Amino acid sequence: MPDSSTSASSSASSSAVPDATVSQDDAAAALKAYQAENNAANAALDTTAIAKAESGSLLALDQCNMVYDQGAGGTRAKQDEAAIALNNAAFYPVRATDYPRAFFATATGVQSGQPNSSVLIHFIQDKSGAPWLVDFDVALTSGQQWPAFAVDSSGALDYTATHLDQLALSTVDLAAADRTVLADNNAGQPGSPFLSDDATNAEQKWITNEGSSEAGATSSLTVTTDLNPAPTYIPLKDGGELALYGTRTAVRTAESGHTFTFGDRGWAKVAGADSVVGGFTAEAVWMNAAIDPADRAAKIQKIAYGGGLVSVHG
Incomplete structure (x- = not known):
C-alpha cells in the first residue's frame, strides 16, 4: 500500500493548473531584444528585418513607413533611422496556462530629435522557443497618463477586477x-x-x-x-x-x-x-x-x- 502522504502529494501535483505566464525577468529580456532588433531594422530601413520583431498592425505600419522613407529620404528618413531607447519599463504579464502567451509593457521612448513619449507595447509569443513579437504599440497624447492597472500579488494583470x-x-x-x-x-x-x-x-x-x-x-x-x-x-x-x-x-x-x-x-x-x-x-x-x-x-x-x-x- 502506498504511503498516504506520497499519494496525496501525487494527486495534488497531477491536478495543479500549468502556468505558462511570462516572468518579469523574461519580459525584460524580450523588451531588450526588441529594442535592439527594432533599432537595427530602422537604421537600415529593412522591411525584412523588422518582420522578425513585429507582427500584425504594427508590422504593416512600420514596413510601410520604411518604404515611404526609402522614397522620400531627407530629414524624415534620418529621424526615423535614429535609435530609440525604451527606458523606465514596467511589465504586466497576462496569466496563461499554455501558448500563445503575452505581456504588456509601459516605457519612456527616448529618441534624439524628438520629445520623449510614454508608450504601451504588447508582446506575444506563439509557442515555446518562438521569438517574442510586438503587434501593438501606442503613445500617450499630450497631458494624459496611464490609468492604474489592476494587478495581482505577482504583478500579473488581474482581469477579475x-x-x-x-x-x-x-x-x-x-x-x-x-x-x-x-x-x-x-x-x-x-x-x-x-x-x-x-x-x-x-x-x-x-x-x-x-x-x-x-x-x-x-x-x-x-x-x-x-x-x-x-x-x-x-x-x-x-x-x-x-x-x-x-x-x-x-x-x-x-x-x-x-x-x-x-x-x-x-x-x-x-x-x-x-x-x-x-x-x-x-x-x-x-x-x-x-x-x-x-x-x-x-x-x-x-x-x-x-x-x-x-x-x-x-
Missing part, C-alpha cells in the same frame, strides 16, 4: 462604435459615446488629408475594425477597462480617365508608381487605447494612439 456588466461598452462594441464616430465625425457631440480627444482629431485630420483636392475628383471613406491583433483590454483598478483595438481607414479618390500624379516621392514608392489612372485608395491603420469606464452613462476617451499609412493602391 473589471466590471464587465457595468462598462459603457464592451471591448468589441467599443471598437465597432469608433467606426461610426470616424465615419460621421461626431466625437464629442450629443449621442456620441466618445469624447472629442487628440487621438480622434488626428485620425480625422488624416482622413481629410488623404482625400484628393483635385477638381473633379470624388473621395469616399470606408472604416473597418482591424483584427490583427483582435480587440482586447487591460483591467483597471477602478473596475473599468483600457480598451485596445485597431481601426483601418480607406479613402478612395477617383475620377474616370484622370491621371493622378504622386508628387510626394514617399507615396510614389509605397504605390509602386509615379501616377495612376482613374483613382487610388490610401489605407491607414490606427491603434488606439481608450478608457472605458465602469459606468454605463460615461463617455469613452482615447488617451493613446499610433498609426498612419499602410498602403496606396490603384
Whole structure:
C-alpha cells in the first residue's frame, strides 16, 4: 500500500493548473531584444528585418513607413533611422496556462530629435522557443497618463477586477462604435459615446488629408475594425477597462480617365508608381487605447494612439 502522504502529494501535483505566464525577468529580456532588433531594422530601413520583431498592425505600419522613407529620404528618413531607447519599463504579464502567451509593457521612448513619449507595447509569443513579437504599440497624447492597472500579488494583470456588466461598452462594441464616430465625425457631440480627444482629431485630420483636392475628383471613406491583433483590454483598478483595438481607414479618390500624379516621392514608392489612372485608395491603420469606464452613462476617451499609412493602391 502506498504511503498516504506520497499519494496525496501525487494527486495534488497531477491536478495543479500549468502556468505558462511570462516572468518579469523574461519580459525584460524580450523588451531588450526588441529594442535592439527594432533599432537595427530602422537604421537600415529593412522591411525584412523588422518582420522578425513585429507582427500584425504594427508590422504593416512600420514596413510601410520604411518604404515611404526609402522614397522620400531627407530629414524624415534620418529621424526615423535614429535609435530609440525604451527606458523606465514596467511589465504586466497576462496569466496563461499554455501558448500563445503575452505581456504588456509601459516605457519612456527616448529618441534624439524628438520629445520623449510614454508608450504601451504588447508582446506575444506563439509557442515555446518562438521569438517574442510586438503587434501593438501606442503613445500617450499630450497631458494624459496611464490609468492604474489592476494587478495581482505577482504583478500579473488581474482581469477579475473589471466590471464587465457595468462598462459603457464592451471591448468589441467599443471598437465597432469608433467606426461610426470616424465615419460621421461626431466625437464629442450629443449621442456620441466618445469624447472629442487628440487621438480622434488626428485620425480625422488624416482622413481629410488623404482625400484628393483635385477638381473633379470624388473621395469616399470606408472604416473597418482591424483584427490583427483582435480587440482586447487591460483591467483597471477602478473596475473599468483600457480598451485596445485597431481601426483601418480607406479613402478612395477617383475620377474616370484622370491621371493622378504622386508628387510626394514617399507615396510614389509605397504605390509602386509615379501616377495612376482613374483613382487610388490610401489605407491607414490606427491603434488606439481608450478608457472605458465602469459606468454605463460615461463617455469613452482615447488617451493613446499610433498609426498612419499602410498602403496606396490603384
